[in-house]
Amino acid sequence: MPELPEVEVTRQFINESLSKGDKITKVELRRKDLRYEIPTELKPLIKKSKFITVERRAKYLLWVFDNFQIINHLGMTGSWKALGKNNTLKKHDHVIFTLKNGDKLVYSDPRRFGYIDISKAPYNETLKEHRFLKHLGLEPFDKKFTGQYLKDLSKKTNTPVKTFIMDQKIVVGVGNIYACESLFTAGISPSKKASRVTLEKYNVLVKEIKKTLKKAIKTGGSTISDFKTGDNQSGYFQMHFKVYQKTGKPCEKCGSLIKKIVLGGRGTFYCSKCQR
DNA sequence: CGTATCTCCTGCAAGC
DNA sequence: TGCTTGCAGGAGATAC
Numbered sequence: 419m420p421e422l423p424e425v426e427v428t429r430q431f432i433n434e435s436l437s438k439g440d441k442i443t444k445v446e447l448r449r450k451d452l453r454y455e456i457p458t459e460l461k462p463l464i465k466k467s468k469f470i471t472v473e474r475r476a477k478y479l480l481w482v483f484d485n486f487q488i489i490n491h492l493g494m495t496g497s498w499k500a501l502g503k504n505n506t507l508k509k510h511d512h513v514i515f516t517l518k519n520g521d522k523l524v525y526s527d528p529r530r531f532g533y534i535d536i537s538k539a540p541y542n543e544t545l546k547e548h549r550f551l552k553h554l555g556l557e558p559f560d561k562k563f564t565g566q567y568l569k570d571l572s573k574k575t576n577t578p579v580k581t582f583i584m585d586q587k588i589v590v591g592v593g594n595i596y597a598c599e600s601l602f603t604a605g606i607s608p609s610k611k612a613s614r615v616t617l618e619k620y621n622v623l624v625k626e627i628k629k630t631l632k633k634a635i636k637t638g639g640s641t642i643s644d645f646k647t648g649d650n651q652s653g654y655f656q657m658h659f660k661v662y663q664k665t666g667k668p669c670e671k672c673g674s675l676i677k678k679i680v681l682g683g684r685g686t687f688y689c690s691k692c693q694r
Numbered sequence: 695c696g697t698a699t700c701t702c703c704t705g706c707a708a709g710c
Numbered sequence: 711t712g713c714t715t716g717c718a719g720g721a722g723a724t725a726c
Contacts, residue, residue: 453702477720494719495704510704529703531720577697586721594719683699684719700724709715
């Protein structure tokens with residue numbers, strides 16, 4: 419389940435595989451849709467464009483070419499991997515980019531919750547105007563993402579703090595895993611009303627979100643189900659999970675058992691003693 | 695308007 | 711052993 423760290427690791431991998439000015443010599447679509455239809459213009463646009471770089475906004479990969487961009491969300495199970503010349507394609511390999519040296523970059527997505535869209539607007543305009551990007555909140559590493567920012571926005575809402583920090587209109591990139599983990603290290607109960615969390619606690623939470631995400635990026639992301647970094651290395655942040663999917667296991671701080679509840683339809687893991 | 699629920703999809707694990 | 715069932719969840723769409 420790609421959250422910000424997994425998307426960031428993927429971004430770095432793609433940028434290591436492609437250089438500025440490169441052409442993608444061949445595009446193969448093995449199906450015409452993922453979550454949405456893949457624009458038919460994708461192929462001709464790639465053919466006549468040069469790759470510049472891949473950026474990340476929230477959980478989106480933005481493939482920047484000299485005259486358009488690809489907006490690419492990995493959904494739940496999407497991933498990009500390198501395919502050597504002799505490897506065969508697998509069942510859920512849907513999109514294949516062939517590079518000039520013959521290597522292939524393959525988009526694989528068993529559940530097809532991911533999507534690929536294109537934008538021909540200038541890059542900055544795409545960020546501001548594209549229907550998937552325009553409503554996005556602050557990047558967690560933005561200097562403006564502070565405890566005060568969360569405190570101010572939380573005054574208007576009735577939702578639990580966990581649902582609040584997973585709301586992409588507030589802060590982006592924090593999905594279920596990193597919300598659970600950050601709330602644990604910040605010592606905040608996931609079900610506490612966002613409006614009742616103090617400024618002091620929000621200051622701690624912001625620090626913990628940044629720390630958790632940074633650590634996860636460093637360790638290659640979390641390998642749950644089949645997320646792998648592009649060169650087929652498993653991330654190993656899952657080794658560092660303190661509460662996520664630890665139901666019934668002892669809390670590493672206090673020894674009481676980790677509980678699971680459902681918030682906003684999502685499995686939520688926490689220590690009822692350490693998180694208040 | 696905010697908030698909750700439904701929905702897409704497949705693989706896997708649990709339970710009978 | 712082999713079936714059914716339920717769960718995993720990002721986030722847009724829909725309903726209230």
